[in-house]
Amino acid sequence: MESSYLLGRIRNRPKPPATALAIFSAIFCIMPIAQIAIGAIYLHECPRQHYIPIYLIVLGLSSLLFVLLSCFPCAKEPEEGTSNPLSTIYKAWNSLAMFFVFCWFIAGDVWIYSIYQPNYDKNTTNVDPYCNKTLYLFAFWINTLFNISVGFFFLGVFLFLLGFCLYRGANPAADV
Numbered sequence: 190m191e192s193s194y195l196l197g198r199i200r201n202r203p204k205p206p207a208t209a210l211a212i213f214s215a216i217f218c219i220m221p222i223a224q225i226a227i228g229a230i231y232l233h234e235c236p237r238q239h240y241i242p243i244y245l246i247v248l249g250l251s252s253l254l255f256v257l258l259s260c261f262p263c264a265k266e267p268e269e270g271t272s273n274p275l276s277t278i279y280k281a282w283n284s285l286a287m288f289f290v291f292c293w294f295i296a297g298d299v300w301i302y303s304i305y306q307p308n309y310d311k312n313t314t315n316v317d318p319y320c321n322k323t324l325y326l327f328a329f330w331i332n333t334l335f336n337i338s339v340g341f342f343f344l345g346v347f348l349f350l351l352g353f354c355l356y357r358g359a360n361p362a363a364d365v
Contacts, residue, residue, distance in 0.1 A: 214256050220331075221256070224249030227327050234321035237307045241320065241328050244297045248331075251290050258283070294335060301328050 228245030235241050258279070307320035 214260065217256055218253060221249040221252035223327075224252070224331065227324060231321045231324035234311075235307075235324055236318040237320040238300050238304045240296075240300045242324060244293070244300060245324075245328055245331075248290070248293060248297065251286065251293070255283075255286065255290075294332065297328070297332050298336070301325070301332050305329075 224245045228242040228249065232242045232246075233239075261279070304320065304325075307325055308315055308317045309319060309322040309325070311319050311321075313319070
């Protein structure tokens with residue numbers, strides 16, 4: 190009985206107000222704008238790994254695109270009994286774009302972590318090319334925080350599934 194009540198609550202979850210979604214979208218746009226700005230300002234300031242500023246710009250643009258696309262009417266789930274072909278196209282495009290961003294993050298990990306601790310001094314006669322400190326550390330911490338977040342997400346999913354399996358094993362009446 191409890192599990193059917195919980196499933197019913199999940200299926201009929203309340204919709205957040207439009208103002209909350211607008212505020213969340215505005216806050217979510219701050220980081221991509223910072224990524225684009227820092228990538229553009231320091232575009233030629235990392236000869237050690239010239240892909241890092243490009244990485245930030247593309248990451249910021251794709252994140253902004255996600256936020257903007259989520260505001261379109263086709264992003265909303267259709268009511269029961271109706272079909273919306275634009276919603277299907279949106280979901281397919283969104284899945285493809287998420288796969289691209291996932292691969293882009295992996296590429297960013299390779300570009301950023303492969304030169305960990307670069308030479309930050311532009312004026313040294315060192316053989317090792319430099320990378321702007323602001324650019325590098327910004328990209329480094331963006332990727333590190335994302336990787337930590339993904340790790341916590343998978344840990345949470347694992348713990349949820351473990352708890353669900355333990356609950357089902359301890360309560361055989363829940364299978365009915």
